Amino acid sequence: xxxxxxxxxxxRWVSVPDGVEExxxxxxxxxxxxxxxxxxxxxxxxxxxGVLASDAPxxxxxxxxxxxxxxAAPIRVCREQxxxxxxxxxxxxxxxxxxxTGEQGYLDALAMRDAAAEALGIEPRSVxxxxxxxxxxxxxxxxxTTGVLEAVEGLSGEGGDRxxxxxxxxxxxxxxxxxxxxxxxxxxxxxxxxxxEPGFATMLxxxxxxxxxxxxxxxxxxxxxxxxERITVDGQMSTNDTVLLQATGxxxxxxxxxxLDAVLLQLALEIVADGEGATRVGRVEVxxxxxxxxxxxxxxxxxxxxxxxxxxxxxxxxxxxxxQAAGMALAGEQVAExxxxxxxxxxxxxxxxxxxLSIALGRGKASAHVYFSDLTHDYIRINAEYTx
Amino acid sequence: xxxxxxxxxxxRWVSVPDGVEExxxxxxxxxxxxxxxxxxxxxxxxxxxGVLASDAPxxxxxxxxxxxxxxAAPIRVCREQxxxxxxxxxxxxxxxxxxxTGEQGYLDALAMRDAAAEALGIEPRSVxxxxxxxxxxxxxxxxxTTGVLEAVEGLSGEGGDRxxxxxxxxxxxxxxxxxxxxxxxxxxxxxxxxxxEPGFATMLxxxxxxxxxxxxxxxxxxxxxxxxERITVDGQMSTNDTVLLQATGxxxxxxxxxxLDAVLLQLALEIVADGEGATRVGRVEVxxxxxxxxxxxxxxxxxxxxxxxxxxxxxxxxxxxxxQAAGMALAGEQVAExxxxxxxxxxxxxxxxxxxLSIALGRGKASAHVYFSDLTHDYIRINAEYTx
Numbered sequence: 080x081x082x083x084x085x086x087x088x089x090x091r092w093v094s095v096p097d098g099v100e101e102x103x104x105x106x107x108x109x110x111x112x113x114x115x116x117x118x119x120x121x122x123x124x125x126x127x128x129g130v131l132a133s134d135a136p137x138x139x140x141x142x143x144x145x146x147x148x149x150x151a152a153p154i155r156v157c158r159e160q161x162x163x164x165x166x167x168x169x170x171x172x173x174x175x176x177x178x179x180t181g182e183q184g185y186l187d188a189l190a191m192r193d194a195a196a197e198a199l200g201i202e203p204r205s206v207x208x209x210x211x212x213x214x215x216x217x218x219x220x221x222x223x224t225t226g227v228l229e230a231v232e233g234l235s236g237e238g239g240d241r242x243x244x245x246x247x248x249x250x251x252x253x254x255x256x257x258x259x260x261x262x263x264x265x266x267x268x269x270x271x272x273x274x275x276e277p278g279f280a281t282m283l284x285x286x287x288x289x290x291x292x293x294x295x296x297x298x299x300x301x302x303x304x305x306x307x308e309r310i311t312v313d314g315q316m317s318t319n320d321t322v323l324l325q326a327t328g329x330x331x332x333x334x335x336x337x338x339l340d341a342v343l344l345q346l347a348l349e350i351v352a353d354g355e356g357a358t359r360v361g362r363v364e365v366x367x368x369x370x371x372x373x374x375x376x377x378x379x380x381x382x383x384x385x386x387x388x389x390x391x392x393x394x395x396x397x398x399x400x401x402x403q404a405a406g407m408a409l410a411g412e413q414v415a416e417x418x419x420x421x422x423x424x425x426x427x428x429x430x431x432x433x434x435x436l437s438i439a440l441g442r443g444k445a446s447a448h449v450y451f452s453d454l455t456h457d458y459i460r461i462n463a464e465y466t467x
Numbered sequence: 468x469x470x471x472x473x474x475x476x477x478x479r480w481v482s483v484p485d486g487v488e489e490x491x492x493x494x495x496x497x498x499x500x501x502x503x504x505x506x507x508x509x510x511x512x513x514x515x516x517g518v519l520a521s522d523a524p525x526x527x528x529x530x531x532x533x534x535x536x537x538x539a540a541p542i543r544v545c546r547e548q549x550x551x552x553x554x555x556x557x558x559x560x561x562x563x564x565x566x567x568t569g570e571q572g573y574l575d576a577l578a579m580r581d582a583a584a585e586a587l588g589i590e591p592r593s594v595x596x597x598x599x600x601x602x603x604x605x606x607x608x609x610x611x612t613t614g615v616l617e618a619v620e621g622l623s624g625e626g627g628d629r630x631x632x633x634x635x636x637x638x639x640x641x642x643x644x645x646x647x648x649x650x651x652x653x654x655x656x657x658x659x660x661x662x663x664e665p666g667f668a669t670m671l672x673x674x675x676x677x678x679x680x681x682x683x684x685x686x687x688x689x690x691x692x693x694x695x696e697r698i699t700v701d702g703q704m705s706t707n708d709t710v711l712l713q714a715t716g717x718x719x720x721x722x723x724x725x726x727l728d729a730v731l732l733q734l735a736l737e738i739v740a741d742g743e744g745a746t747r748v749g750r751v752e753v754x755x756x757x758x759x760x761x762x763x764x765x766x767x768x769x770x771x772x773x774x775x776x777x778x779x780x781x782x783x784x785x786x787x788x789x790x791q792a793a794g795m796a797l798a799g800e801q802v803a804e805x806x807x808x809x810x811x812x813x814x815x816x817x818x819x820x821x822x823x824l825s826i827a828l829g830r831g832k833a834s835a836h837v838y839f840s841d842l843t844h845d846y847i848r849i850n851a852e853y854t855x
Contacts, residue, residue, distance in 0.1 A: 146798040146799055147791065147794040147795050147798055148793075148794040148795075148796075148797035148798055148799065148800050148801075148802040149790045149791060149793060149794025149795075149797075149802065149804070149805045150794070176787075178787065178790070178791070179786075179787055179790045179804060179805060179806045179807075180806075181804060181806055213787065214785075214787025214788070214790065214791060215786060215787035215790070215806070215807065273774070274774065274791065313772075313773045313774065314771075314772075314773070315772060315773070315774055315791065315792065315795060316791075316794075316795040316798060317791065318790070318791050318794060383702075384701075384702075384703060385701045385702070385703070385773070385842075385846070385850065386661070386701065386703055386850055389846075389847055389850035389851045390850070390851070392847070392851045393850070393851030393852055395851070397602075398567075398603060399564075399566065399567055399601065399602025399603040400602070402537045402566070402567045402602065402603070402706070403535065403537060403566070403602060403703065403704075403705065403706050404703065405536075405537060406535040406536040406537025406538070406704075406706060407535050407536075407537075407703060407704040409536035409537075410534040410535055410536055410704060411534055411536065412536045413536075414536040414537065416537070416567060416569060417537045417567060418567045418568075418569055418603070419567075419603065454773075454847060455847060455851075456844055456847050456848070458773070458777075458847070459777055459780070459842060459843060459844050459846070459847055460844070462773065462774055462777035462778070462781070462842075463777045463778070463780045463781030463783070463843075464781055
């Protein structure tokens with residue numbers, strides 16, 4: 080285990096349960112294996128197809144999918160053709176989102192899924208499919224199918240790193256961990272850098288454990304609410320968001336309280352920190368809102384304001400921009416003046432990679448927080464130069 | 468009259484009534500005079516205080532103000548202390564927004580207004596006040612008062628250009644025109660480059676005419692709905708937006724049909740074209756929406772998407788990003804696939820300064836359009852370096 084792998088929990092905003100040990104992230108939770116291969120979707124021979132599978136027929140799972148109305152073909156396949164509570168395996172590509180690709184795209188996603196199921200010798204409905212990359216380009220299904228078969232042959236309990244690499248697009252680096260606590264192991268892999276805002280958030284994320292999870296759907300929903308649902312890079316909900324939680328229960332022990340939340344929050348923060356062009360992460364807390372909806376609306380208005388995001392980049396403690404964004408979200412309401420006594424913005428100008436901001440609206444008792452990235456020259460470069 | 472002043476109506480999206488003659492924009496409509504002076508709010512001695520006044524006691528007017536709940540002091544003074552239908556004059560500064568400045572800010576805006584009223588010898592309630600610039604900094608009211616008095620002494624019927632300069636902040640150049648048609652004259656001055664999105668839009672804009680306007684409030688509201696209400700630079704509603712229409716009626720003729728709309732739309736398009744860092748203007752038309760709200764929501768989601776805005780900058784006909792933004796705005800709805808047959812995005816990649824995009828949702832008969840700027844390196848530079 081390299082020293083680098085000890086640093087997974089690096090945000091001050093993550094509460095880590097006691098007694099968590101970090102393992103080599105290549106090592107998957109017992110009962111899981113994975114692989115990543117290059118099939119030619121990415122230029123330059125990058126790893127672009129991955130398969131992750133459980134050897135436990137009784138694995139339990141939960142699947143969270145984007146709510147974007149222009150959902151990609153793999154999302155529709157997962158919704159319509161998979162048993163979300165009993166997903167054994169997932170096949171992924173990271174070159175082509177297979178979104179807005181019509182009926183052929185749907186058939187291609189289904190073919191990709193079926194190829195994995197057949198090679199693994201398991202029920203097609205127990206295999207999920209996830210794709211990320213360019214929108215609106217037909218999938219090279221022959222290349223992908225070849226890649227899927229090759230990945231299935233290469234499945235390994237130490238394949239976590241190669242799988243994490245196989246799901247990356249504009250990510251600067253892999254996002255993954257393997258942790259041990261309370262007799263159970265949890266491994267996880269995520270990707271995401273652009274088109275990041277809830278829904279539950281815009282990315283791919285896979286979590287495996289040999290721990291017992293009584294209600295995977297509820298556990299995942301709860302952990303997402305405090306993590307992937309609370310981040311934004313560019314305010315854009317993706318067409319392809321997918322989060323898969325799989326639990327074999329083979330360890331016989333439950334997941335330690337708070338561990339899933341900590342893993343997903345740290346991964347969410349890594350996605351924000353790796354937001355396209357990002358150099359810093361902000362956390363804005365809105366207090367004293369009239370109700371939860373209002374708190375959420377104000378927090379998102381601040382987190383998505385290009386003026387606040389450029390102030391975070393420029394290290395400018397410009398609380399006026401926070402007041403303006405909050406005032407916009409509250410248009411038409413009676414609000415006490417949002418002056419410096421109500422707004423904490425000093426950390427905008429600090430040297431820290433994580434800046435904490437807050438605003439007290441004085442209208443009620445509801446609160447909400449959102450994590451967000453700064454808006455930088457590199458965001459423009461990446462997105463003005465990334466072509467269809 | 469210089470050749471440059473002949474080019475006011477330069478957008479293909481503006482319908483100009485027949486027989487419109489462009490005059491020197493320094494020349495105000497008969498019955499109006501203006502001036503601009505430097506009082507030291509702007510560094511470098513820039514013109515930063517302006518006064519514009521009508522000599523007609525019976526001038527009729529309409530005033531549109533931001534809906535931002537963190538409205539600046541001058542907005543609250545206009546709301547609470549002015550007779551919006553009978554505004555004779557307006558005093559403006561362009562260095563300090565006087566927003567989030569507490570009770571003192573309110574008293575300062577009132578003092579600025581009262582100084583102008585006294586110097587002009589007219590009722591305080593017939594004088595409006597508008598301010599734009601940095602948020603949250605106390606106003607140097609002595610400097611501003613001195614500037615107001617100086618401006619009143621310098622009032623001139625040829626002061627349109629100096630007044631237009633006195634309202635500029637990050638604008639690359641003045642936005643103004645003087646036009647003659649159907650026996651009446653219309654002059655107008657506007658500013659705006661950042662914090663631009665409705666409400667009615669984020670800027671200062673002043674329109675004067677000697678034409679007869681029967682219902683200035685209705686005329687202004689209608690013209691704004693098709694112009695300032697339809698633009699976005701950064702999706703940010705300002706704390707200080709103000710539009711003032713003044714009509715003396717002295718010419719005895721009505722404003723030609725469509726002229727006010729054309730003037731405000733061209734000025735709105737200049738604000739977008741001069742959006743912070745902008746190099747191009749897009750117009751997105753959403754057709755086939757289930758209802759007007761949905762059409763509006765989808766159009767704004769596309770116009771404010773940083774991915775679409777960087778594609779406009781990068782000249783990338785990336786229709787997938789339009790599908791994604793529309794799908795986000797329609798999250799949870801049943802939508803036919805938003806593929807290339809439904810999306811016109813070719814002009815994203817064109818050489819033209821104005822790019823026209825459209826999407827057909829196939830859900831109903833409602834439509835909406837929004838004009839927007841691209842998101843560029845210079846937007847980041849301007850906003851990361853602009854300090855409080």
